[in-house]
Amino acid sequence: MKKIGMLLIASSAFAYSVPAVAAAAVAPRATTATGVVQGTLEASGVASYKGIPFAAPPVGDLRWKAPQPAQKWKGVRKADHFGPRAMQLPLFGDMVFRSDGVSEDCLYLNVWTPAKSAKAKLPVLVYFYGGGFAAGDGSEPRYDGASMAAKGIVTLTVNYRLNVFGFLAHPELSAESPNKASGNYGLMDQAAALNWVKKNIAAFGGDPSRVTIAGESAGSWSVSAQMITPLSKGLIAGAIGESGSLLGVHPPAPLADAEKAGAAFAEKIAAPTLAAMRALPAQQLLETLRQPGAPWFSAIEDGYVLPRAPSAMYAAGEQAKVPLLAGWNSHEGHYKQVLGDAEPTEANFAAALQKFYGDQAGAARSAYPGEVVKAATDLASDGFIVYGTWKWIDTHARTSGKPVYRYYYSRPRPGDTGAAHSAEIEYALGNLDGNKVYAWTGEDRALSTLMQGYFANFIKTGNPNGAGLPDWPQASNGAGSRLMHLDATSRAVTATDDARFQFQDAEMQKKH
Incomplete structure (x- = not known):
């Protein structure tokens, strides 16, 4: 996975240098490695930045590839609304979204910070949504970060690829990968977001050495995964898991089994080659998941993102040693x-x-x-x-x-x-x-x-x-x-x- 870029420290992280009377009217700004973002100052005094790209859009030839660095931009990018949510079917009635619709271009994160200075060095929470690796979004009101930020914590929600877009394994994908593995693109997205946090969170007043990751359901499975993947090594100071881990009665499938299932799925939807699958419009590919017998895509013991069976890695003490x-x-x-x-x-x-x-x-x-x-x-x-x-x-x-x-x-x-x-x-x-x-x-x-x-x-x-x-x-x-x-x-x-x-x-x- 390529590096996203080094943090630029040249300019001030926040536009708080104005008189206090006028401060409420001034939108906060932060300088990230890819450019300046302008957020919103909420009534509580918490600054929110929504829809910040942490990786390049995983579209076209980047479909089913590791997340690539986000492009730099010039000028000030408005970060006042949520980016699109990952491709997904409407599966769960309790999910409420505030995002800009559904798109394959979905790798965005959101930051809520109470910091008045880039020197605040506040603890950080990165929250991964649930939804069975098939649905969910960082814009859901139940994950809103303003309340945690008011407690003195820089809080983030992170989008990651889901279902067939995020967890398809296929022999051709493994063959083209430099790591000879496929699947787990959603977990790679999460790791890319944690690397973004390491490089950029100081600009929002956060301490990159005090990052706690958390999540519920598939988000909790994700926490258990990030604690053992080499892609997130050294990026985590603590972990919170609400209902779920990869150590359950249905552990991640071995890569060979997942590749067979992926190849069978490709045949079933009449796109037997990787080129044919990448040529399918995103919505058409998503709709194939409605077919009877369509697989439920999930995390894979791929030998790269998850080097071995999670239960074996934890038993051997190979996980992040964190509370x-x-x-x-x-x-x-x-x-x-x-x-x-x-x-x-x-x-x-x-x-x-x-x-x-x-x-x-x-x-x-x-x-x-x-x-x-x-x-x-x-x-x-x-x-x-x-x-x-x-x-x-x-x-x-x-x-x-x-x-x-x-x-x-x-x-x-x-x-x-x-x-x-x-x-x-x-x-x-x-x-x-x-x-x-x-x-x-x-x-x-x-x-x-x-x-x-x-x-x-x-x-x-x-x-x-x-x-x-x-x-x-x-x-x-x-x-x-x-x-x-x-x-x-x-x-x-x-x-x-x-x-x-x-x-x-x-x-x-x-x-x-």
Whole structure:
């Protein structure tokens, strides 16, 4: 991957040298390696810069190539609106976008900063959106960085390529690559953004040596990936993972398998060669994902971005040795994912466990005890995303030598039953007011204040604890770890779910 360029320090980072009375009318400016950007000064005093290109548009011959350096520009580039979001189908009803439509030209990032000077050296948060590597965008209100910036943190959201555009592997792509690998272009985009941060964030008052990466769902998987890819080595000071990692029950496919799947997909859409696929208009290529049986593209063990199996790399201590804060929600899955349309009875649950685990059905029931709806919900959650998050936390606690903080989040949004997947995002980032769907209560706002306080402290110090917050003990590996239970009343507790993860560990060992 080519370098993006060295930071220019020649001119002042901000247009704050005017009298205080006139300052509110002056748009802030920052000088990056590729040119001057002019943002917006928000009412809170936070400066926002939206739609900054961190790499060249990945179009034409750059489709399915590593991100290339962004072109320099002359004069002042307005950074007052979000750039286009990555090519994606409308898959998730809870996604709200403020971006300039959908485009293959999507490699833009957004910065919110409270700094009044380029010398502020504030801690930095880089947040990766979720959406299963198939959808999502840095413009979503739930990820808005203004609230975190008001806590003294330079906050960024980053766009990265998705689905077939971001994760297609193909024999011809591997052959043309200098690294003899393909896929993982979305992960390369994230690493390119982190390299951009290293070179440019000081111009926005950020400290390039104090960068915490965070994300939810696929964004959390991305955090686990950036901690082991050589492309981001030395760029990360801390990590936050909300629900997900690459160490789950469905690990990244080996490159050879992903290449076969990519070649089969190319044949199916009548574009059997790489030239034919690159010639397809972006929207036409996207529409092929609507076809029955279209693959779900995701991260790949390609030997380059991900040199080895993530679980093996973490077990060997090859990840970034940084503090980790991670956890999951109470209802990541739904009991019907286990039981289907069958009633949640003991007999039906036993039948489902027999189908899934055969002669280990009894052991599964022992690992998931108690009332059927909860047990089946826990099982569905583990199969989707919880086990992988636990494995990441547990392994990092074993091999990193750095503090690990684990949480369990169980606060339902108003009117919901249980804390569903992604429910915690607005609370953690201080963005309840950006979500107009729910009638937030005083308890919701108190929990958001608490969670944002923990997250902000962790970003600043590598430790979530601080004045006025319940003590959050460090997690340990193995049984009986301590964790923070986040709800209307939050408190530190000892884990009682170890049997679930021991059972899943044993199942994983059989498969691999």
